[in-house]
Amino acid sequence: MGNFASVLCHPEQLPSFKLANVRKSGNKDTKSYSLFLSPPESPFGQRDQPSFKQLFCISDKVYQDEIDNHSEKAKSQKNIRTARPEPIKFKCDIVIDYDSIISVTKNDSAQSAKPMKSNSVDERDLEEEKQTFSEKEMKLTITYSDFKTITLYFEDAQEFHKTEEILMSINSPKERTVAILVNPVSGKRQGKHHVKKTLVPMLLSADISYEILETDSPTYVDTWVEQFNDKLFPYTDIICVGGDGLFFQLINAIGRSLKRDDLFKVPIGILPCGTQNAIVCDLGGRKVRDACINIVRGHTIPSDIMRINFEKQDEPIYATSLLWGITGEIATKAEKLRGLCKSAKYAIGGTLTFLSSCRLKHYKCKVEYKPMVPLGDSENRDEDHKEEGHKEEDHKEDRIVESENHSHLEEQRSKIRCISESAWSTFDLDDFCFFGIVTHEARNSKKKKEVFMPGARFDDKRMYMGSLAKLGKIKLLQFLCKHSAGNIMDCKRFSGTEVSEVRIAPRNDCPYNVDGELFPSDKAHIELLPSHLNLIGKIHCNK
Ligand SMILES: Nc1ncnc2c1ncn2[C@@H]1O[C@H](COP(=O)(O)OP(=O)(O)OP(=O)(O)O)[C@@H](O)[C@H]1O
Structure with missing residues (x-):
């Protein structure tokens, strides 16, 4: 004050x-x-x-x-x-x-x-x-x-x-019992400390009940979600105390739990304690104190996520970002450094990738996408496009069923119909340095100016595809400088497109980096799930 x-x-x-x-x-x-x-x-x-x-x-x-x-x-x-x-x-x-x-x-x-x-x-x-x-x-x-x-x-x-x-209206909206999932090995292992020193006193002050649950193994979250298949979910909110990985694990455990996908509607908050905390940065919680204030207030943002179907995997993956190309290569090297230097693993992985050969590898891939179509344009679309849109009738139906529980059902449906009617386009590049699909700005939690897709918001019911065409080393360094200074869009070889659906067919053997987790090279189909999660936080924070 x-x-x-x-x-x-x-x-x-x-x-x-x-x-x-x-x-x-x-x-x-x-x-x-x-x-x-x-x-x-x-x-x-x-x-x-x-x-x-x-x-x-x-x-x-x-x-x-x-x-x-x-x-x-x-x-x-x-x-x-x-x-x-x-x-x-x-x-x-x-x-x-x-x-x-x-x-x-x-x-x-x-x-x-x-x-x-x-x-x-x-x-x-x-x-x-x-x-x-x-x-x-x-x-x-x-x-x-x-x-x-x-x-x-x-x-x-x-x-x-x-x-x-x-x-x-600042207050937490209802009586709450918060499940606090703490990953004790996240980042610098400060999770328990921040919960005890900052989050719990604030929860007590606002009269909010809580239970602290420590993840004692990498599979804890999956088992924890599974147990609610046949019993009532006793919490009003779930708080992930860790990095992007813990959040990713939670939403995928919910996605796999066939009987409890209603848990997707339970407000999820994040207390940033991991190596990478990109998701919470775009929810106004880059700093522990701000994240705690947001958690205590409990205001939620109906947030978009993506569903990824890899051809060789039976189950879909739920995520907020997918990267392919040199970024997948860097993540692979970083993963190998996990035991040695956790916090600098991406920086070292990047340097090693850069120095490993005299020329940068190029990543070849066929990318098709459905562009976002503004509501007003749907009436004026030409007949050819409409016809192609009909071929995707099945997807349209699936997505309408998905949104059934949302409070703004009618608005949602008209938007989804409009999106589904748009036709597939083929990306005019097939030789990339990298590309990424995100539902939020994807801010670097350590360098706050470094943003992958400026202006992308969790609640804008769209995905964004950003791509960098193949480059030499010098040009890549120039690009990285612009990126860290927050000027990614100034780079001529970087382009951003608003999309609702993407199909990827890689021609190089390069892994995907999905919210920081590695997935092997494979054909992928990515769909937008608008307002699928209720994330705790605030939008437009610029912090
Ligand atoms: N008790 C535990 N012991 C070992 N691993 C755990 C434990 N609890 C959770 N995990 C694993 O930690 C990963 C999530 O880590 P998180 O994102 O919270 O922290 P991080 O430091 O950012 O992680 P990363 O090292 O992957 O960058 C998950 O893959 C999960 O399986």
Whole structure:
């Protein structure tokens, strides 16, 4: 909570900008504040993703003085024509930072739920408050991720309810019992430590029940999911404490568990403790503390994943990214280094691949894809394309069945129909350095600017195919520099396409890297499963 920040407001925005008159807890001189929502044009009230970032408390005296000063100034300048009135700069006494709040409670019971230190008032203050405020319910206590609290007291019921509606939307949506799956050998083996020191205290503070389950073997997650085939799933959320590998293992265990694919709808969160944590980075949880705040709040994003059918494998694979080409080669070398240097294995694997021969290997492959078709374009599509689309009738039906449980069923169906009607196109390259298909930006968790597909979002109901045409070593180095600086799209040889389905027929023997796991070279068919998972976090984080 930062104090004494400033906020600029245009005078004509003030009436809608002001939320309430409040009094802060423990203030014996009953100093009161005006509470403001910022920015003024922020829409609010959306339960899952409130878009405001901060609330500002401005001392009533400061507020009134500034307004008076401003109107005096306006009167003296009334003959000067200006396009817009000068903004007023307010000094804010308290800034309530949305991103650091873990819970908001109302009523007295809220106070007793906090096991940690708080700024709660002493008995004499409470007595004073009783006399001042007849409506005891009209207070909101905000708890921050460092367990400091601030209580706001309201005098006006309407203002209280308006603020309550905004602030209470931060809270975890329901009674929750969270299963925390900890991989003790993930990354630097800090999982248990972060759970104990950061996640558990926040869960306790927000009154959320949890159970910690340590994965004692590589097959633990599969057995854990399997056991629910014939019994009720006792948890409301599953949290993976580990890297992308643990998450990948969980969603595939659910996918294989034929009787329980309803578990795909259970909100899944990730606490980043692995060697690679690309998935959680695109959910606003690159840092442990941010990931914990997201987990405690429990807001979910209906997220797209892909289903991959390899020709030589019986069961499909569920994933968020698939890479082929030099990236598969690097992952193979990295895998061999697993025991030696876990955290630097990809960097060393990359260097070895680069140095292993004087010329870079080229990767030949036939790639066909269905481009995403905007809804409006579907009516104007030419007849040839429609005919080709009909050949894929079976896939269309499958996908419609898949989306049956989703809340926006009708919207979903029309989108899926539209996607399915698009025709197969053949990619005009067949000689790659690499290509990748992703459902999210795929950010490097260590170098935050390094993004594979800028702008790709988990919730945009599309997949993205990025490809780099064959290159020499110097050009590849130039590409890597642009990639690490966050300018991948500036590279002429890199292209990005929005797709709903892809077929791959490799002509080189090169493994696939699927969410960090290796799969042997094979023909693959990749389909988009829109909004298939509920991932815990937030979108548009840029952190
Ligand atoms: N107790 C355990 N002992 C050994 N391996 C385990 C254990 N629990 C989980 N695993 C394995 O760890 C892998 C997932 O690792 P995770 O992604 O959490 O961490 P990581 O350090 O990023 O992994 P990686 O070394 O694959 O990069 C899974 O393949 C899983 O089978």
